Every structure is written in C-alpha cells, then in structure tokens.
Amino acid sequence: xxxxxxxxxxxxxxxxxxxxxxxxxxxxxxxxxxxxxxxxxxxxxxxxxxxxxxxxxxxxxxxxxxxxxxxxxxxxxxxxxxxxxxxxxxxxxxxxxxxxxxxxxxxxxxxxxxxxxxxxxxxxxxxxxxxxxxxxxxxxxxxxxxxxxxxxxxxxxxxxxxxxxxxxxxxxxxxxxxxxxxxxxxxxxxxxxxxxxxxxxxxxxxxxxxxxxxxxxxxxxxxxxxxxxxxxxxxxxxxxxx
Numbered sequence: 001x002x003x004x005x006x007x008x009x010x011x012x013x014x015x016x017x018x019x020x021x022x023x024x025x026x027x028x029x030x031x032x033x034x035x036x037x038x039x040x041x042x043x044x045x046x047x048x049x050x051x052x053x054x055x056x057x058x059x060x061x062x063x064x065x066x067x068x069x070x071x072x073x074x075x076x077x078x079x080x081x082x083x084x085x086x087x088x089x090x091x092x093x094x095x096x097x098x099x100x101x102x103x104x105x106x107x108x109x110x111x112x113x114x115x116x117x118x119x120x121x122x123x124x125x126x127x128x129x130x131x132x133x134x135x136x137x138x139x140x141x142x143x144x145x146x147x148x149x150x151x152x153x154x155x156x157x158x159x160x161x162x163x164x165x166x167x168x169x170x171x172x173x174x175x176x177x178x179x180x181x182x183x184x185x186x187x188x189x190x191x192x193x194x195x196x197x198x199x200x201x202x203x204x205x206x207x208x209x210x211x212x213x214x215x216x217x218x219x220x221x222x223x224x225x226x227x228x229x230x231x232x233x234x235x236x237x238x239x240x241x242x
C-alpha cells in the first residue's frame with residue numbers, strides 16, 4: 001500500500017481539515033475498528049499476529065470502498081490472561097479493555113460515523129465483548145456490528161483450503177494463522193521453530209493457503225460493509241425495559 005493510498009484509507013493519516021471536509025461532504029460512509037492482541041503464538045509466530053491480521057483485513061476491505069470507508073487505529077492489546085504463563089504476552093483486564101473499546105466507539109460516533117464494524121482478531125476478546133454488546137447498542141444507537149474476521153469462513157471453506165479441515169479453523173498459531181502469516185508477514189514466521197516443536201499442525205501451513213483464505217475473508221467482510229452502507233444490514237437496538 002502506497003503512502004497516498006494509506007492517507008485515504010486510515011483515519012490517523014488524515015489532518016483534522018481533511019477528515020472534517022470528507023465527513024461533512026457525506027463521502028465517509030463507514031469505519032472499521034480493528035481489535036486484536038499481543039500474545040504468545042507458540043514458538044514460531046510473532047506475538048503481534050492477532051492485531052496485524054485484523055488490521056490487514058480492515059485495510060483491504062477499506063481499499064475496496066475507497067474513498068467511502070476508513071480504518072481506525074488498531075487496538076493492539078486485548079484480553080489475554082489465559083496466555084500469561086508465557087512471558088512477553090500483554091493483557092488488559094476485561095473491564096479495562098471494554099472501557100477502552102467503548103471510548104473508541106464513542107469517538108467514532110462523535111466523529112459522525114453511522115456505520116461501524118469492530119473487526120476482531122483475537123478469540124479472548126469475544127465473550128467479554130458479546131456479553132456487553134447489547135449495552136453498547138443502547139448507548140451508541142448507530143449501526144454497530146461486531147465481527148471476528150475468521151467467522152465469515154465456513155466448514156466448506158476449511159475443507160477446500162486447510163488440510164486439517166474444519167477442526168483447523170481458526171486454531172491458535174496452527175495451520176490457518178500460520179498460513180496467513182506466511183502469505184502476508186513471512187518475517188514473523190520462524191520456520192526453524194516449526195520443525196523443532198512437538199505440535200505438527202503449523203507444518204501444514206503455506207503461503208498459497210493463506211492467500212486464498214485472506215481473499216475469501218476480504219470478499220465476505222466487504223459484503224458485510226456493503227450491506228451496512230446500503231441499509232440491508234442494520235444492528236437492532238435492544239429496547240429498554242418497561
């Protein structure tokens with residue numbers, strides 16, 4: 001992605017005047033907010049994988065809708081207490097993470113966005129976020145969607161591309177994530193460590209599988225964004241109790 005392209009797609013690359021003019025003109029229709037984690041990914045994958053993968057998907061999707069969709073800066077640390085036995089992992093307490101997420105969503109709403117996807121790249125974020133999502137919908141009252149990017153794939157996709165089939169999707173640093181990294185962040189894969197560790201599933205990964213899966217994910221997340229913009233996918237705001 002060139003610097004010029006990034007300047008059109010990433011909120012943080014804009015000046016306040018550029019953002020203001022694009023929002024006031026009606027050009028900006030939606031925003032993707034990537035959330036991930038910085039956590040251990042076995043012996044062979046860099047700890048940044050979750051937030052980098054979801055950021056890449058968000059940018060690829062935004063590029064398809066340019067200049068109508070932006071990506072916000074990724075939340076690079078998530079809820080990872082279950083990985084803290086491996087030093088180097090970073091985690092936020094659930095309450096801290098949810099407070100940060102709520103503030104980020106509020107910032108986008110105050111900026112003028114009516115269509116927002118929180119695009120998740122880390123399994124540990126799912127249960128805490130879904131537990132409060134109805135509260136977020138009541139508070140922010142916009143078309144707010146939560147989507148873990150790999151959930152747009154189905155069992156047939158897994159059978160088509162992954163040797164391990166549906167059981168390999170998404171996995172943790174297994175065939176799927178390692179293939180993703182081989183395709184887009186090969187510098188983050190320690191191939192010598194794959195052969196050294198007892199877990200053999202990552203050895204099934206390759207860049208070709210990653211490229212095919214990423215393309216399918218981008219297609220399907222793009223379908224969600226398109227439906228949000230054209231009004232066929234609208235978050236239902238839960239009623240208040242009588």
